[in-house]
Amino acid sequence: MSPTLALRARLFGEMPREARDTLFLLGVIALILLPQVGHLPLWCVGLALAVLVWRGALALRSRTLPSLWWRAGLLVLALLATWASHRTLLGKEAGVTLVVVLLALKTLELRARRDAFVIFFLGFFAMLTNFFWSQSLLTAAAMLLALLGLLTALVNAHMPAGRPPLMQAARTAGWMALAGAPLMLALFMFFPRLSPLWGTPNDNMTGRSGLSNTMQVGTIASLVLDDTIAARVRFDDDIVPPRNQLYFRGPVLSQFDGREWRADQPWERVGLPGNLSVRGQAVGYEITLEPSNRPWLLMLDAVAQAPEVPGNLRVFQTPELQWLANRPLGDLLRLRAQSHLEFTHGPLRRVPSLARYTALPEGRDPQTRALAEQLLTQARAAQPEGDLTPRLVQMALTRLRTEGYGYTLEPEIYGENTADEFWFVHKAGFCEHIASAFAVLMRAAGVPARIVTGFQGGEVNPVDNYWTLRNSDAHAWAEVWQEGRGWVRVDPTGAISPERIGQFRRLAPQPGFMASAVGAFSPTLMQNLRASWEALNNHWNQWVLNYTQSRQLDLLKRLGFDSPSLADLAWVLLVLLAAGSLAVGGWALWERRRTDPWLRLLAQARARLAATGIELPPHAAPRQMAERLAREADAQAHAPLRDWLLRLEAWRYGREPSPAGLAALRRELQQIRPIRR
Structure with missing residues (x-):
């Protein structure tokens, strides 16, 4: 036999049970840690x-496990x-780091069933730690598969000697999981919820929404590369406002140092x-x-009454209309x-x-200041009296529309005078370049101006009709x-690129190889698959992750x-638990009465023999079982059980x-004391 065939036979046909079970358990652990x-x-x-x-190589080659010094050294390291x-x-x-290390190192002393049980329970705990990082549908599906794998390994460890197939243990584990599903569902629906779903609030303070209370020119453009979902919206009666009015307000930025806009501190908003x-x-x-680890709520402009939020959360509105x-x-x-x-x-x-909203850093953007003076002169000539702000705004927007300014994801590198470089050098940029240059121009003309960041637009998912903000x-x-x-x-981006505001045109990076290949095969396949997955994930979010205490109480109202x-x-x-316990107890009592008590005793004896490694067919009579014990090498040790089997037959x-x-x-x-081998 060739070496390849020999290896294949060893892997799939002749592998000892200990090696097979060890490799299966290692695979389950790898799935948990992935x-x-x-x-x-x-x-x-x-x-x-x-x-x-x-450890897998040691199992395949039937080598001895490393010594205590190796394990102790790795643990200290x-x-x-x-x-x-x-x-x-x-x-x-x-x-979590220590749990992962201990779980891996424990496999190096996997000798007895007791060691396997320790690994099983460490594996269950490590499986739960995955939800510290993510509670997504994909994570839940992977952990459900890992749960079935651990249950299979646990059932297999309790099965008799010999080489029972893993599929048999998997079927038993599957039935155990199904039997526990009603209890799990009852606990999920009615156990009082005093904290987030998994009991551990996310303390990772890295924001995922991409927005911040500061904005450097060029930072929002990088978010276009991030296509993850920030929020989902479902409008009442599916009545969606006009697309060019979908502005979801985030941080409002008022202070400018020449390159960076910054939000006011709470004490700086006094008097406004x-x-x-x-x-x-x-x-x-x-x-x-979606979790952003930021305190702000993305609300469609403008919300006059406080939104309905879970009972343990408090919200308030700042003078800039931002909800926190x-x-x-x-x-x-x-x-x-x-x-x-419609609001003011x-x-x-x-x-x-209001004077703070006209402040500009000294010595910056001289050309923009000169342009502001020029626009002021023209505005005063056309309108000697009254507020010049509307005319100045229209003149700036007209300049953006008619003098070759562009909207791009890849603008040139901007230096110290960002407004000057936009108005007179590059004449192209992303939304923050345009908004920043416009606000600087207005401030230079004496008009109070500020920057608002948030989300504008989105797209509707045709599967569940939720409006998706990315x-x-x-x-x-x-x-x-x-x-x-x-x-x-005032959205100056609309003056340069009206389709960005009205039709939600996105500037996006080039698709990858796989997406391009799928797109070439079917232009709509990738889009439909993505919409279906996002709709499924949205249902998971709505009905599982967002099953809050208030929804529990609403369920009780319906009851x-x-x-x-x-x-x-x-x-x-x-x-419910008491009713379930009574139902299970009643079924067990009925099953006990339905089954012949003599056959039940015989099955117990057969199970005891199987635990010692003596396999007997299900139809074996007590006398056949006794004769088999008489042929064993340690027949004297089995004498009490052999005699009992003969008396059991005599009673029958x-x-x-x-x-x-x-x-x-x-x-x-x-x-009768069981015989252990």
Whole structure:
């Protein structure tokens, strides 16, 4: 036989059970640790992979396991590396790192069933730690597969000696999971929810929305490369406002140092009234915000009444109309709000606090200042009296439309005088270049102006009709103050590229090889697959991740509770658990009475023999089983069980078999000590 055929026969046909079970368990561990790769230090990933491969090679070659000194040395090295990476051995990151290391190192002392049980329970714990980083549908599916794998390995470890197929253990594990599903569903629906779904709020303070309370010219353009979802919106009755009015407000930036815009601190907003006044019919909608680890809520301009949020969250509105929460949003958040597309806000008469919105750094952008003076002169000549702000705005927008300015994802590198370079050198940029240059021009002309960042546009998912906002929809626009009107939105990007605002044209990078190949095969296939997956993931978010305490109480209302509380939830859960326990107990009692008690005793004896490695056919009679024990090398040790089997047969075929005699045989079997090999 060739070496290749020999290896294949060893792998698939002649591999010892111990090696097969070990390799299967190592594969399950690898599946558990795979989602952790992006969140662990590189040394931890490398060490875990090396240990698993090493242990697999030892199992394949039937080699002895490494000594205690090897294991102790690796453990000390892992502890030192954990301290060097996290500066602590406590906390979420360091704790998960240690769990992964311990799980991998424990495989190097996998000798007895007791060691396997330790690995099983470490594996269950490591599986749960994956939800510290992600609670997505994909992660849940991977962990469900890992759960079935661990249950299969656990069932297999309890199966008798010999070489039972793994598929048999997998079927048993699957039935166990199905049997536990009702209990899991009851706990999920009615267990009082006092914290986020998995009980551990996300403390990673790296924002995922891409927006920030500062903006350097050129930073938002990089978000176009990020196509991940930032929020999903479902409008009431599927009535979507006009596309050019879908502005979702984020941080408002007021301070400018020449290159960077910055939001005001809370104490710097004192003296600036909001004065929000709305009119027209409100637009109702439900918005689901992805975790951003930022405190701001993306609301469609403008929200007059506080949105409906979960009970443990508090929200408030700043004078710039931005809605903030009392804590960073580390978990999925669904809320309801009503917005008015027609509104005015801000002071209607000039107040001293508006002077800060005309401030510019000294010595910067001299050409823009000169352009502002030129526009002021032309505006005064055309309109000697009255507020010049509307005319200045129109003159600036006309210049953007008619003098060759462009909208691009790849603008030239900007230096210190960003406004001068946009107006007179490059004449092209992304939304933040355009909005920043416009706001600087307005300030140079004495018009209060500021930058608003957020999201503009989006796209509707044809599968579930949710309006999807992606990070690539991040946008920056300007607001100028006008006498008698307050702050007025001006989006200079629309003057250069109207289709960006009206039709939501995105500037996107070139698709990858796989996407291009699929697109060439079917132009709509990739789009349809993406829409279907996002709709499925949205259902997971809405019905699982966002199953909050308020939705639990709403469920109790539908069940007939007038004023449900956490105590009611606990009572419903206890009643369901009690009813389930009674049902299982009743079924067990019925099954016990339905099955012949004599056959049940015989099956117990057969199971005890199987545990010692003596396989017998299911139809073997007690006398056949006793004769088999008499042929064993240690027949004397099996004598008590052999004699018991003969008495069991005599009771069955006696003239008057009595229940008392069968009960005595049952007690005798319990007193016979099992033989272990």
